[in-house]
Amino acid sequence: MGLDEAVLLSPDVEPIRYDVSLTPDMSKFTYEGSTEVSVTVVNRTSTISMHAKELAFWSCSYTPAGGSPQQAKGIELDVRATTVAFVFAEPLLPGKGTVAVAFTGQLNNEMAGFYRSSYTDINGISRVMGSTQFESLDARRAFPCWDEPSRKAVFKLTLTVPASLTAFSNMPEASCTTLPGGELKALSFMDSPRMSSYLLAWCVGEFDYVSALAASGVVVRVYTPPGKAASGEFSLDCAVRTLDLYDGFFGVPYPLPKLDMVAIPEFAMGAMENWGLVTYREVDLLIDPVKASSAQRQRVCSVVTHELAHQWFGNLVTMAWWDDLWLNEGFASWTENMAADALFPEWKMWEQYTVDSAAAALRLDAMRSSHPIQVPIRHAEEVEEVFDAISYCKGSYVVKMVHAVLGRENFQKGLMAYMDKHKYGNTITADLWAAWEASSGMPIAEMMQSWTTQMGYPVLTVSDFKEAGGKATVSVKQEWFLADGSEVSAADAKLWCVPILTSTKGGISDDVSMMREDTMAVTVDLAGGDWFKFNADQQVPMRVSYPDDVMARMSAAIKSKAMGASDRAGLLLDSYALVKSGRGNAGSLMKLLTSYADEDDATVWEAIEGVLTGLDTVLVADEGIRADLNKVAKKIIAPLLAKVGWQAAKDDGHLTVLLRATLIRLLGTFMYDDEGVVAEARSRIGNLRYA
Template sequence: MASDRDILPSHVKPTHYGLDLTNLDRSSFTYDGTVTISLELKQATRTISINSKQLTLHSGSVYLDSSKSTVAVTDISYDKKTEIAQLTLAEEIPNEGTASFTIKFSGALNHEMAGFYRSAYKNGGKDDWMYSTQFESCDARRAFPCFDEPNLKATFDFSIEIPESYTALSNQPEKESKDLGNGLKKVTFVTAPKMSTYLYAWACGEFEYVESFTEREYEGRGKLPVRVYTTKGLAEQGRFALENACKIVDYFSEIFKIDYPLPKVDLLAVHEFSHGAMENWGLITYRTTAVLFDEKTSDARYKTRVAYVVAHELAHQWFGNLVTMDWWSELWLNEGFATWVGWLATDKFHPEWDVWGQFVTESLQTAFQLDGLRGSHPIEVEVRSALEIDQIFDHISYLKGCSTIRMLSSHLGVETFLNGVSNYLKKHAYGNATTEDLWTALGEEAGADVAGFMRNWIKTIGFPVLTVTEAPGQITVKQSRFLSTGDVKPEEDSTTWWIPLFLNDEAYTSSAEKVAALTAKESTIKNLNTSHYKLNHGQNGFYRVNYPSSRLTQLGADRHTLSVSDRVGLIADAAAMAFSGAGSTAGLLSFLHALSDEQSYQVWSEILSQLNKLRSLFAESSPRIRDGLTQFTLSLISPTVAKLGWEFSAGEDFLTGRLRALLLSTAGTCGHAAVIAEAQRRFAAYTSGDTSLVHPSLRLAIFRTAVGTGGAVAVTAVLAEYARTAAIDGQEICLSSLGRVREPALIRQVLEFTLSDKVKVQDKHTPAIALSNNSEARGALWRFIQENWDEVYKQLSGNMVVLDRFLKNSLNKFANREVLSEIEEFFRKKDNTGYDKGLGVVKDNIRGNAAYVERDAREVEKWLGEHGY
């Protein structure tokens, strides 16, 4: 193991934890605990080092099994930076045998969404708390002293004292509940199998649940119970997640050829949560909007989210939990795979949603955006400390990781790929593994050099663009690194990627030899039908394609013969080429100009994403260009807006509803007079108590339009809705809507509201995203952060994931070098530990945005003028 990591000495190795929590004080938010850790002795030592953060360690001792003697702990010292407590022993313990190490400690039930923490919610209209854990990556040490590294796996026994009215949950089922008197009980759980500390979990509170069972029977266990737990009154909203979970547990058991290994599956809705969900083995925790859904009151877009997140976390029960990465540098092994197979399962059970089209539109483009920056990082990147680990839970680990797995599985064949995964899981079950272990298993199954294929994708930064040149009957394809700034230096373009070409079958003539992959910097493919070729068919590869302009025009003309994913890919690639300077923005706009007859939600989403980006980029420097682009956008969408209208018909398909909401929201933002008038009418009725005119899936579109056009009256009404809404997605929709304010006084009001205690820490990034996307509020948001930095840092730095996310979402939309200089100067003298990589992403984005605006402003203005905008 690398010596430059902040890791524990290897004198001892844990094999089992016996953890008992007592004295939960719900007034002072403290608790006491005792942990006894069974150890294998590896080296003679007079000290034992253990991870501990924000805990008070009281006393300890080591019981030596060989001599049946006890050695006391005589001194405890802490290293705050490494989060290691060193316990000095009264005498040296030997270099072999076994022992048990007991520590008494006290901890805090913090309000920072890490360790053992508390979440606020309304219980029958009264303020109350629920309690749960969040340990990934390195916060088990906040809850109990432990060996908090992924490759130090152990089994667990756990017990906790709680009020009689509470339900306690953990990874395994309850073993015993004992009445202690005084309104308390002690709940003990069945021994949990060998796992990493970050996967252990518990929770307690006044819970209820909905329950179902798997269809499959599992040897010795029958049909497995699956439950969704919530606080009181919300359980029925877990029904959709429950239905998906039961099917997905069976599906994964089949495709991985390993039965789900635990006796139960619990999903818990947590009211304050830093991430989307956490895959604790057997007790999966979720942000409420990622697991709860009400058919009558929820926005339909959350349905996709719930189905996918449930699948993603269940995938981890095998890939990540049963087999765990050896060290955090290989986090992508967990997250990239779970993302891919999560979408695979969602597509199986909801094929009508076209989730791969959604993946290409959202996830793939998000990964491209980050990895197209100079300051990106490889998928597999060495990390030293806990704060560095937190910063790689990003779009590279999740979305680029998933995209490369999707590319490889498409090349090998999904069945072959899954067979290799099954072999990998069986070989390393209950242990740890590396990326190379996965490549070995896949290579053996496929009979291919998978490690060779994938090494550069995983180990090097960035991704390629394939530039195509045509000649009669052939094309030449050249690969080079893509940077969104278009200024790749020779030393940055030294990688030769293995690139599966996914050339469509129609491209080959009868005499052509099919080419599976590009393995050199440049290659010529002969005997092609150059009128009907398309690279990266299905958008399965993680690369962009730069076609000759004539070919792009032809593909646009033939777009209705292409899949949704391919149409999205053409638009996204053309936009990326324009942004980097490898293509033309005028060409992009002409390409988009022809797409007003498009019917696909996913394709419209990509079209509008690119036009919104252009409007945002030019808003600061050229309102005239922004307004011209706004008029162009309106001309594109207006026919479809009129066709779709406002009403959802019975039996209407899911994606049509999504398209209606998208186009009405865009029309309201762009000043469509009729849409604004109708949105204001429906908003007025809604806020007066008549909710019948506002379909749940149109709340966001209507609220945004009302806030953007209705001034103080609309803001007051949305704030009132935020305070009273009972819809599980209601507050999130209100916060996103408030970001559309325009008047300086109202922008200030929303900013102050965001920083107030009325907005939970988990949600503060939501209005920040909306304000950052709002060119009239972006500058005020940045000034507010500067003026209130001490308070921002105080509120968000208890969980650095939250602070990093807030800053990236607040600052990355500027296209102004002066603002870039302000940001650099403001943070120059501050301790940026924990969010330094996020700041790097912000700076790279602004540099690229500014360079693009400076280069292409005249071209865009000319095109708009020539086309009457």
């Protein structure tokens, strides 16, 4: 893990400082570069090794403080290890000094490192812009550096570019000098805060922008290709409001004086959280202010809130090594929903989470090919394999679980302490658990270890239901849930520390019990009702299997909507997963589906859609059962379609738009033979032909 420690960055010495100067030639797709690195040599050495990839080197020297420069006698590249070693004739003595390197790089077209994007401007002319993408291991493609998250450093960047172009970086511009001849200008940027190399960024090209001021005084800009500035207004509004929200939530104000968000024409990811200069794929930042759909607005808002969460969780406080990547991505994925829900409460983001991120995590993690949230990373290159739904979706799911167990006050109090203690530094997962244990007095590390260090999740099987005196008593057994229904041997058996959260007619119970063994007796206060449901609000990544008598009581609560939307959706998704795994009964699932005849919640209908289409696929070879499924589907789809209609209305809410889209998607599968549906479809096709 990492290079030798001849040149060390630690809290006991001054941080490494990089002065990076680049002169890109946009027409030849190359650039000349020089780097001066202020370091502390802690061990006598004849070699300084740095990360480097696809760079050509001309010279290297080391100058000790107060001494004369020593030229490297040799430059040795290791292509496989992506390193360069500068070898000196005489050993370098411990102390402070400066490493100066001259090199040449390529402005590649691989969307990694310092790369070029092609686009067509508003006049139809082909243009090229340059931008960066360094996470995880591609800062080394742009300049020689110690390219590891724990080697935090201060960066000062200078870009020499054509005078007609705009260039910006993480920090505001410190100076701009027009060079002799007037064709080039040198832009020097202010020193960055102490940060990891993968967060450094810059852009060069032609841009328009819109801007606003956050309540804290931070200038926020959205940069767009020329002529598209209006398309950045929505994301700008989201960013300003989110920045203000996070200042209070994390307890540490955003520490940079500006925040830029840039739309990049060619971009491999959805977005990248570079500190103070967040880069985005165009469709994840820019939307038509008039024609944008509800789904587009929600997507852009969620991506913006996710990336801005990283300005704290990932940038201000960074994982020490890539095996704790989930600390970045899982937490930002939870926070994106928290912030979007605060900005647009009418979207009901946490209800949507149940059928979106939570469902994705449960699907993937029910496979034997899954992996733990915390994955040992022996070589940095392996990190690319864990940018997946486990790190993002299951990671966010376990954060959601902690929030439910701790409560908002203890959760936020611990988070604030964590941020303040570790700001500008690096952490491991245990540091976060320690902060929450201190804020709550609860054994968070014990609970969370079972969820982050082992793959998979449990299914709780409920049995032996008894009711007396307004209380229900049941036996609960936990087992490793596998989607394929395969047997789990005794050697492979797993246990989780499962928080038991319960919903009843009276709402979500404040009592939380911890299930640490494979079986447990649980008593539930029915709060004046006759039904209960475990995993209230689907806060815990698990499935729950109930006996028929308990299911019958919950079915009544579904029909009356006494049960919340997240629980109505989650119960259906659990039942479907259990049937597919062989643990459930298809007839019971069909009966449960009829309980949703009066359902009108968009989130619950997304769950219904997934179950109906899944069953239709599974039953394709059994015409008899498939016909029964079609009858059930028509019975619950037709009344709601009549209510919602085909045509958008001016007073449609965000979720009504999403609901209508869900219903219309289902028509082709389950109501293709309905005369009214066929007539409406033909009418609309005819209108399109003559439009």
